[in-house]
Amino acid sequence: MSNIYESAEATLGFISSPCLTKVELRVACRGIADRDALSKPDPCVVLKMQSHGQWFEVDRTEVIRSSSSPVFSKIFLVDYYFEEVQRLRFELHDISSGNNGLRDADFLGAMECTLGQIVSQRKLTKALLKQGNTAGKSSIMVTAEELSGNDDYVELSFSARKLDDKDFFSKSDPFLEIFRINDDGTESLVHRTETVMNNLSPVWKSFKVSLNTLCSGDHDRELKVAIDFTASNGDPRNSCSLHYIHPYQPNEYLKALVAVGEICQDYDSDKMFPAFGFGALIPPDFKVSHDFAVNFDEDNPECAGIQGVVEAYQNCLPKIQLYGPTNIAPIIQKVASSASEEMHTKEAMEYFILLILTDGVITDMADTREAIVHASHLPMSVIIVGVGNADFTDMQILDGDDGILRSPKGEPVLRDIVQFVPFKDFKHASPAALAKSVLAEVPNQVVDYYNAKGIKPKCMSDYESTRTFSP
Structure with a gap:
């Protein structure tokens, strides 16, 4: 099973774009x-x-x-x-x-x-x-x-005079370490100069220090995956199915999963990813479910890494019956529940990203709009990748790029948290291009949430002291 994962992973390429x-x-x-x-x-x-x-x-x-x-x-x-x-x-x-x-x-x-x-x-x-x-x-x-991108810098230069000799036969080999004093009284390394050999009056090279550093990476982003198992995807045993499992080639669901997951997993502290399915009849009683664990462990739906999600997906397919309808409100509500609990914790440093992979038009549009409006107040974003050639007009409405999304009662979203991308637009591009498109808005969504809540990121002021690395 890992060969499919590796095949999808290997297609991730390097994309050039303006750096922010x-x-x-x-x-x-x-x-x-x-x-x-x-x-x-x-x-x-x-x-x-x-x-x-x-x-x-x-x-x-x-x-x-x-x-x-x-x-x-x-x-x-x-x-x-x-x-x-x-x-x-x-x-x-x-x-x-x-x-x-x-x-x-x-x-x-x-x-x-x-x-x-x-x-x-x-x-x-x-x-x-x-x-x-x-x-x-x-x-x-x-x-x-x-x-x-708009940092201001100050240039610093240092020199010393009349340093003590190491001994009668040799002069000192000095270098300089510059630390800043943090609010908690600890020290953080800012710069270490080069070593000037055999010199009692060294002049070190000047260097620039940023006056405005950011710590946006100190929020932990947790990825949750939801996969569409409705009958409109086609029988997985048929090569025309969007869920068809080829021995060596990833299908479009797997390409999208690996492309986005490879990025998000770097920002997940434990590299464990809850994976859910919706729209299938599941064992043992084969009743329809719209938020079941892909590994069938409802108490622990987490999978080890993105490869673990891929393997759980492949193991799941032969055991379920694809059915319907295409309802995504339940899975949004499930993740929103976790995000709501996190919002009320003391530090509230965890941010949730829900990746929904679906092939068709959703059938619970009103409930989905309601769920998204509620979720816009929480530390979460929703990424929807449309797989296949269906009409995804409703998905564009959820995205909100052409207007403010509102609930059926008229309540507007607090902030835009949905990004929709049709996978067919990337058929002739690398999965890395897909990942770039769906994730480009996430950093701003994270910052917007914490700014709105007045929550400052935990700056990593305790860089490991160079003293533990000193000769």
């Missing part, structure tokens, strides 16, 4: 093995980004001489797209003295991740791998600071 957000990445390592008994490594980190299946170098740090736990002063500035999977690779090299190139350098290990994983966690620490195995006890830590 930039992220600063700071890198530190620890536990790097010594080259020999007499010398420590001279490490340098190379940052690469994947595009169309190939790795391209983005930038590299300075070389820090004779250090097994370097904290690099170089800050990587990268464009950040919430709605895309941006795959990064951090390679650690040992640059021998007198040579700053990589051709003769020793490769010490690498770490791969997505930019979304770093941004969502703010601080990502992983073991370095070499030829598929852990490179001893060495690890790399990357911290992220998200910048708005």
Whole structure:
């Protein structure tokens, strides 16, 4: 079953678009093995980004001489797209003295991740791998600071005079660490300068610091999935069915699920995704249900990762009977209930994203409008992907881009929380293009909700102190 998941995942590509957000990445390592008994490594980190299946170098740090736990002063500035999977690779090299190139350098290990994983966690620490195995006890830590497109910067320069000698035979090799004092009295690293070798009056390179940093990534986004199992999709055993399971090729439901899920899973803390179905007759009594757990465990509908949702979906199909009608209000109400509970918690930092995959016109339009108006007051968004060639005019009404959606009683939505996209518009594009279209509005929807509630994000002020990485 994983081959279908991997096939769908492999089609996710790199999409270029105007960048609204930039992220600063700071890198530190620890536990790097010594080259020999007499010398420590001279490490340098190379940052690469994947595009169309190939790795391209983005930038590299300075070389820090004779250090097994370097904290690099170089800050990587990268464009950040919430709605895309941006795959990064951090390679650690040992640059021998007198040579700053990589051709003769020793490769010490690498770490791969997505930019979304770093941004969502703010601080990502992983073991370095070499030829598929852990490179001893060495690890790399990357911290992220998200910048708005209109940030102001101040340029700082530092120097020192008449530092003490280390001993009679050698001068100091100074570097400078700049910390900020947080509201709670803790310290956070802002910048670490380069090391100036053998110098008692060093002048360090100037650097820029942002005056306006954002912490929008500190809200945990939880993805919930709802799949349409109505009879209009066609018999799953028939190759014409939208639910047809090919041994190696994902159907349109799976393509949409993987494309959107691959993005959202980076922002889900436990990587467990509740998956529901609607419009089917389910065992054991085969009564119609519009909000059943795809894994048939009503007490725990969560699946392990997006691949777990795919496997639950494939296991579910032979056990149910596709039926109808196409009612989506019950599943919106189910997720809204969870969002309502979260809204009344002390911190209210969890935001829910409901992904609905459906093939036809909904039959409970009035109830759905009512449910969406209610949900617009809650920490949640609704993404609807229309699968197949049906008339989705009603879905466009729910989207609200052409006017304010109102309940049957005339109550308007507090904010726009619905994004509808017909999958047929992306038949000749990559699933990444679909994900980009349906997720582009989510960051603003999250910010709009918390701004309206006056809830400030929990800024990650406790970056791990560089003292734990000091030589």
